Amino acid sequence: MKSTLNNLLCLIAVLSFSSCLKLEQEWFDQVVPETFFKSEKDVKAALYRPFTHARWYMGEDRWNLQEYPADQFAISTKGRHWYNGGENERFHYHRWTQDDGWIWGTWRGTLMGVALALDTKQDLERVDYESLALTQADKDDHLSQLNALIAFFYMRGLDYFGGMPIFESLDQEALPRNTDQETFDHIERLLIEAIEKLPSKVAGEKEEGAMKKAAAAALLARLYFNAEAYTGQNRFAEAEELCRDIIDQKYGVYSLDATWYGPHSFTNDSSPEIIWSIPSEFNYLQYDWFFNFFYHYNTVKYFDIDGGPWNGAHLTPSLKPDGSPYSTDFKLGSPFEKFDDGDLRKKPYVYHGNGRYEGMFLVGNHTTPAGEQIVGGEEYNGQPLVFVDQVARFSEVGPGKRYSSINDLPSKMSEGEENTGVRLVKVPIPNNADQSLRWGADNPVIRLAEIYYMLAECRLRAGDPEEAAHLINQVRVRNFEGTDPNPATAANLDEYRMLDEWGIEFLGEGRRRTDLIRWNKFTTERWWDHEPTSDHLKRFPIPTQAISGNNNLHQNPGYN
Template identity: 50%
Template sequence: MKTKYIVSFCLAAILSAAGCDTDPIYYSEVTPSTFYDSKDNVWQRFYRPFTHWRWYVASDNPKWNLQELGTDEMCLPTRGSDWYNGGVYQQMHHHQFTATLSNLYNGWYGFAMGVALCWDTWEDLNTYVDFDAMGFEAGTKESMRAQLDALAVSFYKDGLDLFGGVPLYTTTHSDVKARSTAPETFAFIDSLLKVAIPNLPVKTTLGATENGTINRAAGAALLAQLYFNADAWTGVDRFADCATLCRDIIDGKYGKYALDDDWTNIFGFHNETCPEIIWSVPSENSKLETDGGYYSTMQHYNTKSFLGGIDAGANNGYCLTPSLKPKGELYAFKLGKPYSKFEETDIRKQPYVFTGNGTYRGMFIAGKLVNPLDGGVCYGNREYNGDTITMVDQVAYFSQLGTNYSSADELPSTIATAEENSGIRLMKRSPIPTYEERDIRYNPDIPIIRLAEIYYMLAECELRVGNKADAATLINKVRQRYFTGGNDPNPVTAANLDKYRMLDEWMIEFIGEGRRRTDLVRWGAYVTEDWWDHTASNDEKENRYPIHETILSSNNLLEQNPGW
């Protein structure tokens, strides 16, 4: 690590044409031996790979795009002249992947750079910091090492999920490597976690503040996720091992956590103390700010007028895949139709409204966008210019009825035929306050792992071995908080729980959280099932993305995934 203050050098370059002396003069220099002179600087170095992680998982669109677009859950349709973007989002929806697809570059770069930063940080800390001499609490060095290993694991796991086997490094000083196989990558991740988990800190107080630290439960959850998807990633079933870890996490073996009775606490403005969150990206107004990475691309251009006037630029892109045909009938596909899968009495299924004092209700931007509290209106400025926008659970050129189309029967409904009000929008990660309470904007942390996921993983493991009643009980423990008095009109039962209901439950609980593709791949549904404007290819190569051509050209030892 070596950085120099070189303003004088820049000035010399500018003045060289005038014949001035161009030799650089360094007014100060920071080297490893001088930088690590305080605990604060040591912690600053330790957190560097975490700043990349927060960008990668909570700010950068491509990773979210790779997990959500091309699934039955989300889409980014072409809206008139908006969002065609060279056809890239239509390609994603139809699984027409190529090695030039822009999202794929950041998909690889994001995880690979994260790994490199983890190892680079550890090398600096291990070489230049005397933890005992500087008065660090005993075990700090070991905890830092364990957290960096676990963070590297989270990056490697994403690489395995998206691309299959990847090059495996434990240092920044080795030669460039070729890709390892998927089983080798899996085993490498497994071994790192088993060493790291016992050295991770334990959350001993229920509701203690989360600050991005990788606690022991987060490490155990990462290992559970690895085993949960082992069959899809390597062809080896590890569901029993996943179930054991999930039971132990739920039972408190790895720290104190609990399901939250109020779902808004999980995503709300003070969610750093939510007992359900196992790992999250910290965010705070005017400090480390993030909105989860999709607000600006999701919401209508004028949504801020409906939300209470806060300055929140939006570009009217993403939406849920539609449930309804242009005539209003429900599509017959088993998968998808996300908005219709929420029960009408589900308290999340109401228009989002900020109700003051850091509270809100509803999870969707849907229906006629007139704020019931302050009368704020979202007006159209494309097909419905000047009119109050009504968000519909449909995608079609309704504004062209009577001109280009004589009836709704003739309206096409495709990824290429959306209007400005097409598709329901999500307000889940990083809800928006009104202008009056703008000081809490960006205060919600972004949950990455939460206890509900552990319940659902265990439920699916039980389902896979035929214990449907136990699986239903686990899912219903989570579902009950969404209905007044716990009166769920459609609880999961042993009779109605199958592959499709399980996939529906994953979608309902984790919609928009950047995981849908992984769930579909695990169930063999990503390439075998139809959904809105998407016909199954039955081509298993699509379960792994091609590696971007720029990545391939940077390392001639890398080989493209088969078939791409």
Template identity: 65%
Template sequence: MKIKSYSLLLIILLFSGVACTDLEEVWYSAVVPETFFKTEQDVKAALYRSFTHARWYVQEDRWQLQEMTADQFAITTKGPHWYNGGENYRYHYHEWTVNDGWIWGTWRGTLMGVALALDSKQDLEKLDYSTVGLTEEDKASHVMQLQTLIAYFYLRGLDYFGGLPIFTSNEGENIPRSSDKETFDHIETLLLAAIPKLPKKVSGEKEEGALRQGAAAAMLAQLYFNAESYIGESRFSECATICQGIIDGDYGDYELDPTWFGPLGFYNNVSPEVIWSAPSEFNKLQYDWMWNRFYHYETYKYFGLDGGAWNGHHLQPSRKPTGEIYTEFKLGNPYEKFDDGDLRKKPYLYKGGGKYEGMFLVGDQISPYGTSYGTQEYKNEVISFVDMVATFKKVGDEYPDIASLPSTMADGEENTGVRLVKAPMPNLADESLRWGADNVIIRLAEVYYMLAECKLRAGEKQAAADLINDVRERNFEDGNDPNPVTAANLDEYRMLDEWGVEFLGEGRRRTDLIRWNKFVNDEWWDHEASDSQHLRRFPVPQNALSGNNALEQNPGYN
């Protein structure tokens, strides 16, 4: 994509923190779209550039801010590894600073996404599509997809930071932040205008990353769903209306997948449940960031693949070092929140031909493809991932018995924690499938759960339970759910448990906790409650403040 304006270049440099020298500038006395767009491929290249950024954006720093600050995942220090200057502790204990990298990466990535999509949108709006062999219908679809993408970046930025600088063009510099309400209204306006002009998904169509009506409608539902925490206004009724419309097919043809793995597996682009995803291409390493962070140095042997990993992330423990389940707090305990009969709770095993079972690496890491051995505390021993955090190898040396072992972020070992396999891995015989699963951003199950929560808040508990059970039943053999949701057992914590189980590791947990006022007010493993409400928003990073003196910091941050 050619950057044709000094203002856009300045925006991207400020947001990215890149220092450039020896720029070879090409100046045009008159810039028109025809200068750059000669063929259909040129148009698509401009369109796809913004979506490529979105594919990157839904991963890494954004995922970590959502999950590593909440009650389901941790990066414990394991011997000499993963202290990382205390960064992992700061996020877990809610002690982040204006200089922490994940926050800067998220601010930068959010506004860069806006700038890229806005630049392409403005160019394509000016282009006569007939000159490149495309139609006015193509133009409307492309322009409104980019408008929806702009709304998406603003929606995520509002969630992380509150009000953002609102760009309606890429001209101008040092734009101040708009208020939370102004940002909310801007997102709403963008989506309301885009929805009727986007195409609807037709039953049987593959999901390959294009934004359709269903995706834009779901984003609007998300905006209303979290309006109370964004702007202090309850908009649950509006959210419920949109969700019901999506389920009824008003915005395109979507259905719950009959299997739990359908929306997640190697061929999830054909799942009727997927509303919007970031496409992956086989062998293009779309999930290598998750591979590196979650898996042990020798997990590749268990998978029957090649290439080691970094042994960092894992589920927070459900059990004390003695093996007892934590009962002191209602949040957390992610692995034990899955019923024992849940098909997803099985250890992950690739079965061949693109089929697999289970979603976790837990217990002895022995599979038909190989055995993973320890390289640190458990050197030459079979690695057995445990749902506990403690330095068991220090019993008899530094600690007299297991009961005396502490369990904190500082007390991990190389086998600490259950590992999640949300994106399936094949073995070497089927290596062509590796990284083949698309990264799902919105799926119909989320719409069911949003509607269920709206009904719960409206006092319609049985209707809420029925919606959740419609999704739950596929997770059990022959649909025999041993612990269905009922009007009697559904409360705010059961609702959060259902969100946590169905969407474990899908980059949303912090938002759900904030919506229920649990993010700072409740406790979970090695995390104490506080009354520091400003922590519901991240600070504007120092790099951004230094680059734009019109920006104001969020309250509560020095």
């Protein structure tokens, strides 16, 4: 179809910032959105395409930029593996450049998301819904979802880069960047319009990936919640009002899940806590990027599945090589030790069959649930594989070796081993007997727990730590079989405890950098093998590939 092909060519132009070509073959003129869409199925197929991109967008490069420059995750060099040309160290030490692939992938992926949603929106605006036995309310719903999705992509771009080029049509090309405030205002307008027309979730309704009224309201709350970092304006009061309305079910019926695993399990589409998630089905939309990066090669025996992991990422260490805690040196980091010992999530991950599992970490001696010892294949080849909450070359300690004692061991990004670091299992992995469940858990984008924590932080900032603690404890209570041994209180809840609570509840959910920036900790604090850096690093540079294709783009301050 002429319209769609032209839009797709413009999409390529958005990504490469080259000219938008026009194809004028006459035969395309007879196939346009008004005639191409023959049924509701056609409409929904078009609507779902940009949401598929959103699922991809939530992982890989975007996740990397949120977590690896922050205090909770690292990809240490493990002997001959994972130096990767220094890429992992550059992000850990805040030494990235405008030529780094993660940055280009994120810039490109952000504008690709905008382009796909805008393309679909322009097509659906021209469709006669009544001729397809659909209503004006259906059309308003679909267009409002696309507006909210465009706002979502632009808000992520604003978070990563600052002001973005604002496209209202795919016929535009080589646009300059709008200001931070203009980008903020565009996002705000799209979300306010979406909230007005999107339907509300009703009690008992499953979350199938569609954006409803509460999702748009939650995104607007996020925008106001981080407005000070984005534009220098304090909008916490507006974020608080939206959070209260969501909790009070003004935008639909949601409630906190009774269990910690409910929002992440194989059936999390039924969790009352999920405000917006994106489906992830076996061999379709997978969490395999997460699986590949985190787990040891031989962990497939523990999971009782086929191969695939690359043994890369792990939590930053809580302990020094000599076993003493880093918490005496740094207030940030040490994510595993921030979990109380009685926390049900701190148990080792074990799959019990039929979709049942417990815990979310791989730590300690690695034996299968049946008791088989798993051995290493590198530094500990043929020896028991024991995951440690430390980073150091313990295999090189002893007579005739590189280090005479553990006290001599350095702990830094270059000193990992195959068993270095605790591994997170946030996405449950079934065994081969239940392979049909694999990647069946949907990807939660917004959970009601986030709304409680946003409201708690707003109250803390407003000088009401008592209500803030009460809100946090309503989420914490489900993580213990008995009484919470360390509840938040008005006395212990300060900015660091608030950041700890964010880090514990949302560990591995791709938001840590944003939380640190909001509290002005991202470039000013120390954590494991990391020193304070420059304030301009709160934003990433505009990639060289983007600027080379569009002379109207300007670089962020502080980058050459």
